[in-house]
Amino acid sequence: MSRVTVVLLLVASLLSSSLALALPTSGAAAAEERTWVVDAVDEPTSNRWDSVDTGTSVVTIAVGDTVEWQFDRATQGHDLTSLAPTDPWESVWDEPLAEYREPGGEPVRRTFTRPGTYRYTCSLHGTVMTGTVVVVDPGGNSAPTAAPVVTPTEVGVGEAVHATADATDPDGDVVAVSWDFGAGGPAAHTDHAMHAWAAPGTYVVRLRVSDGRGGLHEDDFAITVTGEAEPGEPEPPVDDGALPAIDARVAPATGVAPLSVRFSTQVTTTGSVVPFAEAQEQDADLDGTAVLVRRRDETYTSLLVTGARPGAAHPVHVHEKPCAVERGGSHFRFDTTQGFAEPNEIWPAFTADAAGSSGLVEVTKPMRAGPLAVSVVVHDPTNPALRIGCADLAPGTADLAYSWSFGDGSTGTGADPDHTYAAPGTYTATVTVSRGSGAHAGHGSVADSVQVVVGGTATPPATQPPATVADTTPPRISRIGPRRAVRTARPTVRARVLDSASGIRRKAVVLRLDGRRVPGLSYDARRGLVRWRPARALAPGRHVVRLVVRDAAGNRAARTWRFRVRR
Missing domain, CATH: 2.60.40.10 (Immunoglobulins)
Structure with a gap:
């Protein structure tokens, strides 16, 4: 080998070594990429995304970096959903996010390969839980x-x-x-x-x-x-001006003067569960009825669903927007100054049986729900970030006005007023509910009454029998259903009957469908619940239900309603 050849080989070797030192290897480049951690954080008064590095819901990262969302600081389930751009500088996600994790669940990881501004949210708690990933090119x-x-x-x-x-x-x-x-x-x-x-x-x-x-x-x-x-x-829209079913309530209903009582207007809204948003083919038969009852210091919610996924646990929540607006929006909260959590919300979740039925799901909360409780959303059992069923609760309650006449010459306002009766007597208190504002103000009203018996303070002579007050108040019928179109040919007909004075016996409850008395009626006297489900499929079209009830004193009440079986 000549001396010139040796020199050239040495020069080539030195150049190769220099280039190797100047240019990072693929392993070195990978080492420069980093992972940024964002936690889902639940606290008594707030819910938020929190970056370990920035202390906010915003992280600024380089191209090739990874964001890891963790759920170790969560106390409830959260979804992680990417948001479409709303401003010119925001970016479209290469692959949309739609994940759900329970507390302590596996992290969600995403590596970003393009510069841009990417926004995300927990749609369940979207009013407070949104975040941003800003991806920059270090040389740009x-x-x-x-x-x-x-x-x-x-x-x-x-x-x-x-x-x-x-x-x-x-x-x-x-x-x-x-x-x-x-x-x-x-x-x-x-x-x-x-x-x-x-x-x-x-x-x-x-x-x-x-x-x-x-x-x-x-x-x-x-x-x-x-x-x-x-x-x-x-406030939320008020439908077509229809008014909800109401019931006047009082406690105590009897006592000695002066008697202080607490009145309440019970307001019932209902809705039909239908397939919705991300419903899959297996959810096509999803059907059911949701009921939400507001009364003094209490909200009762019931749900009865058929056509659900057999054996699957379905998360369900009451939401603050109608089904057609932002897919129902975020969860309804009783107290908006507090964070999202089960005690501050309504969760009528269920696990479907082998036939896909929820059975009757009932949830009672010790607070009266405000007007923003407007829909019930059923979530996908395998990925609760997806929403597969929804029921709009109607009529709306946003602008209701309550006017009371207490029967002693006094009046009051509000859903749940207090009143004191100064003198003995039998009083009939009446509440009238109407639309207090908007296009339907002053057009129509509904009313209901309740009786208060106030005794005197003097003790009757021992030789005289105690005075008795005849029961002349008929039973009250409420929570009737179904009242709209249903998808099943074997719907559950239901109602609630109450009579605190005399009581109601099973044989005094008569239910007729299309003029014929139905067999096999179920009546829970303790709770006042009447239920019946036809053994055979009903014909498509309209059906008429009539319920007649008599109490032990002979007072009679009747209620008629209609529903339609879809073809």
Whole structure:
């Protein structure tokens, strides 16, 4: 080998070594990529996504990095759902997210290969649980920065919060500022903005600063609003003006003057469960009835479903928006200043039997639900991030007005007033319910009455028998159903009958379908529940139900309603 050849080989070897030192190997490049952890966090007053690195729901990562969502700090199930872009600087996910995890469940991992701004949410708790992943190319554009100040973070209804972004861009790009105050209204697009809320609750104020070239800065601020809602607060739609079924209630119904009593207007809304949103072929026969009853210091919810997946556990929740609006929106909460959790919500979940039936599911909560409890959503048993069934609860209760006449010359308002009867006597208290605002205000009303017997304070002579008060009040019939179109040819006909004074015997309950008395009627006297299911399929079309009840004193009550069996 010549000396020239040896020299060339040495030079080539040195160049090869230099290049190997200058260029990272694939293993070195992989080592530079990192994983960012985001936790689902449940606390008594809040629910949120929390980045271990940033302490917020926003993480800024490099192309090739991975985000890992963990559920070790969760106390309830959460879904992880990707969001479609709502602003020009947001990005479409390469592969949409639709995952669900129970507390302590396996993490969800996603590696990001393209720069962009990707938003996600827990749709069950979407009013407070949204997050953002900002993916940047290290050699490209620099994201804008901000030093935001939002104050105060605790205000009363109608009091303003001041928000200042103080946004800049290291590349000198013109920045666009967006303040979202979490109340459903339009965003503000100025560096300094003000906002006042019309209703109490916990709100998330979100700042977004964009440089128009893919760079984004985002910050979240939690605001607590206290006090009473202002008049004119937006409420759910009120259907066609129909009014719900009502029942007047009182406790105690008898006593000695002066007698203080607690009245209540029981309001019943119902809905039919139908396949919905992400329903699969196996959910095509999903059918059923949901009932929600509001009364003083209590909300009763029942659900009866057929056509469900046999043997599967179906998560079910009451939601705050109609089925057609944001797939039912988030879970309904009794107290919006508290976090999402089972004690603050209504969960009529069930496990279907071998025939796909839920059986009667009943949930009672020690609080009266507000008007935002408007739908019942059934979730996919294998992935509760998906929603397969929904029932709109109707008629709506958002703008109901309650007017009471207590029978002694006094009047009152509100669903659940208190009253004191000063003198002995038998009084008939009547509540009248109508639409208090909107297009249907003043058009129609429903009323119901309840009797209060007030005795005197004097003790009758021993030789006189105690005075008796004749029972002249008929039984009350409520919670009737079905009342609309049903998909099954063997629907369960149901009602509730109550008579606190004299009681009702089984033989005094008569149910007729299309004029014929039905056999095999079920009557639970303790709970006042009447149920009957036809042994054979009913013909398609309209059917008429009539229920007649007599109490032990001979007082009679009757109720007629109709439903239709779909073809």
